[in-house]
Amino acid sequence: MLTEPRSGRLAAWGNALLAGLVSPDDAVAAIVGDDAVHRVEGLPGESGPVGLTLALGRLRALGVTGLRVALPAPGHPLGLSGPPEFNVRALEAGEAVICYGAAFGLVPEVYEAGPDGDLHVEVVWRCLPVREAPPADVPSLGEAERELAEALREATEVLSRLDVAGAGPVAEAAIDAYRARAESGREVLAPGYPPRAVRVLELARRVGLLVSLACERGHGGAVSAGEMAARSQALRPVERTARRAQVAAYNAVVEERERR
Structure with missing residues (x-):
């Protein structure tokens, strides 16, 4: 917990973008952070991975008005609502983003590339269907x-x-x-x-x-x-x-x- 979860950055700055409080460029820069690049795969209407700017715009068009975070751990499905297939992926990653307004979720897959001493991180967010239900165990x-x-x-x-x-x-x-x-x-x-x-x-x-x-x-x-x-x-x-x-x-x- 010493580092900020990528799902937290995506949800926070994605929410700011959806509310019109930041520009797409500023939101994407904050979400990517020190990583090399983030892409989203599995979006409806897209045949392959797309960049974050296009992905966030597509999610808005699909009805997404907000983003939630899930930080599950073994025996504690924190923030998840199902189905089991999505929960398993989120548990393996230790985090996920759940869309509000449309039944989609995003799970990060993190890859390291490059030679020793010059590694860079690439992140692919898998877009998957989720169940529209209250998230598990989230307090006020x-x-x-x-x-x-x-x-x-x-x-x-x-x-x-x-x-x-x-x-x-x-x-x-x-x-x-x-x-x-x-x-x-x-x-x-x-x-x-x-x-x-x-x-x-x-x-x-x-x-x-x-x-x-x-x-x-x-x-x-x-x-x-x-x-x-x-x-x-x-x-x-x-x-x-x-x-x-x-x-x-x-x-x-x-x-x-x-x-x-």
Whole structure:
């Protein structure tokens, strides 16, 4: 969770484009980011892969008015609504974009090309039919914010008690450094998102970073099987909470439109 999911960039900037808040060139540049190129394959009416600009225009013509994010994990189909074939692909990728207004979904397939030391990333989004149903386990922004605050407090307490690297001053310094890099780079969310969504996404990334630091830095003082199990038990729901909050933030524009 240290990196922004590609589905998040596609949904956020795609929503801004569909709302007329950014130009197609700006939206595509933000979605592609550091990748070499993104294409979309399987769009109705197209015989092969097309560029993002054409793809987003075609989706609009097909009735798409918004884009949602799904960030599923094994045993947790977060943001998905089916059918099973789409869910399996999304679970393999760990992410997907669900269209609002037309029953399509997009799953990224990531390819690396080029010689060692000069690799570039190409992404193909597979357009597939989805079921028009409420997405699984997505909280409201308010629920996500409350859950994140509680998860961050509980996880820090548990990890500190177990003497796990990733809690305490070292983790705080790493989080602050990560936040500084993020603030100097691309926007947290695209134009059109409410401030609360930005706040929830930033907190979700902070919680996700804490989990990643705890995992990357080894077991610390938690050397017994019982302590290791306790750490795993503490981190699992925290990671799930952070993913749920990410989805809530990215989907905020569509959810607000639905309420209206």
